[in-house]
Amino acid sequence: MNIIERFQDAWSEALDRPCLVSPQGPSLTYSEMDDLSARFAAVLLGAGLQPGERVVVQVDKSFGNVALYLGVLRAGGVYVPLNTGYTTSEVRYFIENADPRVVVCRPSNVDEVSAIATDLGVPTVEAPGTDAATGLWAKALAAAPARDVVEREPDDLAAIVYTSGTTGRSKGAMLSHANLIDNAEVLHKLWGFNSDDVLIHALPIFHVHGLFVALHTSMLNATPMIFLPAFDAELIRSQLPKATLLMGVPTFYSRLGALDGFGADDCRNMRLFISGSAPLTAKASDDWTEKSGHRVLERYGMSEAGMITSNPLDGDRIAGTVGFAVPGYDIRVADDTGKELPRGETGVIEIKGPSLFQGYWRMPEKTAEEFRADGYFITGDNAVMDETGRVSIVGRAKDLIISGGYNIYPKEIELVLDAIPGVLETAVIGAPHPEMGEGVVAVLVATGAPVPDEQMKQALEGSLARFKHPRRFIWLDALPRNTMGKVQKAELRKQFAGAYSA
Ligand code: MLC
Ligand code: AMP
Numbered sequence: 001m002n003i004i005e006r007f008q009d010a011w012s013e014a015l016d017r018p019c020l021v022s023p024q025g026p027s028l029t030y031s032e033m034d035d036l037s038a039r040f041a042a043v044l045l046g047a048g049l050q051p052g053e054r055v056v057v058q059v060d061k062s063f064g065n066v067a068l069y070l071g072v073l074r075a076g077g078v079y080v081p082l083n084t085g086y087t088t089s090e091v092r093y094f095i096e097n098a099d100p101r102v103v104v105c106r107p108s109n110v111d112e113v114s115a116i117a118t119d120l121g122v123p124t125v126e127a128p129g130t131d132a133a134t135g136l137w138a139k140a141l142a143a144a145p146a147r148d149v150v151e152r153e154p155d156d157l158a159a160i161v162y163t164s165g166t167t168g169r170s171k172g173a174m175l176s177h178a179n180l181i182d183n184a185e186v187l188h189k190l191w192g193f194n195s196d197d198v199l200i201h202a203l204p205i206f207h208v209h210g211l212f213v214a215l216h217t218s219m220l221n222a223t224p225m226i227f228l229p230a231f232d233a234e235l236i237r238s239q240l241p242k243a244t245l246l247m248g249v250p251t252f253y254s255r256l257g258a259l260d261g262f263g264a265d266d267c268r269n270m271r272l273f274i275s276g277s278a279p280l281t282a283k284a285s286d287d288w289t290e291k292s293g294h295r296v297l298e299r300y301g302m303s304e305a306g307m308i309t310s311n312p313l314d315g316d317r318i319a320g321t322v323g324f325a326v327p328g329y330d331i332r333v334a335d336d337t338g339k340e341l342p343r344g345e346t347g348v349i350e351i352k353g354p355s356l357f358q359g360y361w362r363m364p365e366k367t368a369e370e371f372r373a374d375g376y377f378i379t380g381d382n383a384v385m386d387e388t389g390r391v392s393i394v395g396r397a398k399d400l401i402i403s404g405g406y407n408i409y410p411k412e413i414e415l416v417l418d419a420i421p422g423v424l425e426t427a428v429i430g431a432p433h434p435e436m437g438e439g440v441v442a443v444l445v446a447t448g449a450p451v452p453d454e455q456m457k458q459a460l461e462g463s464l465a466r467f468k469h470p471r472r473f474i475w476l477d478a479l480p481r482n483t484m485g486k487v488q489k490a491e492l493r494k495q496f497a498g499a500y501s502a
Pocket of ligand 1: 301405436
């Protein structure tokens with residue numbers, strides 16, 4: 001089944017309900033969303049999109065771009081979202097790797113992206129237009145809606161979500177219609193969506209948290225979403241009394257809680273605050289409870305798998321834990337051979353279930369490396385499971401920094417830093433950051449005199465999205481290495497743990 005048909009079933013009794021609501025007033029009903037997505041589907045089909053072909057999309061958050069997402073799926077295409085922070089040189093890699101039929105970019109990038117597309121032989125580039133009279137939106141509004149939903153089999157791909165790899169090259173996690181439907185249905189039930197719910201949607205729509213978890217669970221319930229273009233603590237506070245649900249990364253909660261006079265009264269109509277994508281410390285969770293009067297429900301997931309564990313809606317939500325396997329997922333904490341460890345011991349969490357992805361796009365060897373022979377996927381997250389099955393994430397086996405909910409792979413940054421004249425070698429690490437959880441720190445060795453910070457920053461411009469840029473540069477005479485010659489990052493993390501402390 002195409003997931004669009006699943007949504008249409010859910011909307012059939014609620015077509016007049018608002019789907020997306022702007023705090024300034026305008027809204028789009030579920031019926032209008034269905035119609036608009038059919039118009040985008042018509043434009044894509046008119047561009048020759050065949051079932052299973054990719055549509056790479058790097059666009060801002062808007063009502064129209066949600067309809068575009070649904071339109072791609074409706075037309076049988078595979079949606080490939082890109083972080084709006086990616087630079088043109090990063091985008092080139094994704095376009096080349098995804099091999100799309102259509103690329104949709106922001107109007108401001110259309111010349112650069114068109115040049116890449118021509119170079120790589122991509123037939124169509126579209127941009128939303130600077131107003132409703134131009135560009136892709138205008139085409140969609142003028143098109144006759146493609147009402148028929150293109151049929152898809154459960155294992156057919158719906159989306160490819162890029163996640164960076166330890167080698168520095170991003171891998172596209174392939175997600176099928178069945179993967180997305182299963183996780184949406186499970187979470188919708190687990191978190192008790194009901195007909196009075198209203199969600200505040202303040203996450204980006206290019207990662208699984210904002211795109212799948214928030215949109216899909218709400219859409220399965222025809223829940224109205226107060227749709228904010230980006231995170232803005234004061235704006236969220238002003239919308240809280242109209243809402244019952246908020247999904248966010250830990251930074252959302254620390255910033256909201258820090259607002260002057262913020263408290264339980266702001267949250268009086270709220271039913272549930274959900275946190276994920278990055279660790280929420282027990283202290284941050286307790287601080288939020290004290291301020292808001294609500295216990296955050298923390299859950300754990302990843303692009304390859306959707307949501308894997310969740311604290312319970314009813315029952316103890318224990319700070320510092322991510323709860324239990326969601327229905328359908330089998331999870332184990334294993335040693336480095338895949339053997340399950342006794343409860344209470346730390347190992348890597350391995351998972352198997354119906355939302356688990358179909359492998360990495362055109363990278364069978366990488367896919368094989370991350371699966372056990374018995375079908376379990378190796379997440380790379382270190383965890384402990386207690387006797388009751390409750391999981392705590394205690395670190396990462398993979399070399400990954402999570403800053404404000406964005407994943408940053410050190411290797412990718414090290415490759416760029418290593419190429420800067422005057423840099424001999426580098427090690428990129430994460431250090432505790434008061435707002436973002438972790439911040440990126442570059443530890444470097446110079447060929448001669450250290451390169452001034454300003455020069456380092458300039459050299460990074462254009463190569464890496466700004467959220468990946470190190471904001472601290474630390475120069476050493478040599479990197480600490482073990483007897484095998486491997487850089488001891490744990491040592492560096494300990495030594496420079498204070499890099500971002502006030
Ligand atoms: C923005 N900046 C960041 C950053 N976000 N730097 C490091 N880490 C981040 N997360 C930088 C920008 O490059 C810019 O730098 C400056 O901060 C201001 O930009 P901004 O856009 O005004 O940022 P801000 O509003 O402060 O954004 C912070 C944030 C945002 C936390 C609200 O990053 C956010 O919405 N994060 C959510 C990420 C997310 O959805 N993750 C889900 C992944 S899915 P300069 O130098 O240009 O000024 C996943 C699976 C799962 O993990 O389990 O859900
Ligand atoms: P992504 O690849 O962007 O989907 O990010 C997935 C990664 O985010 C996971 O492998 C974890 O490392 C991390 N993550 C997600 N949720 C949590 C959580 N609640 N606590 C700790 N880490 C998390």
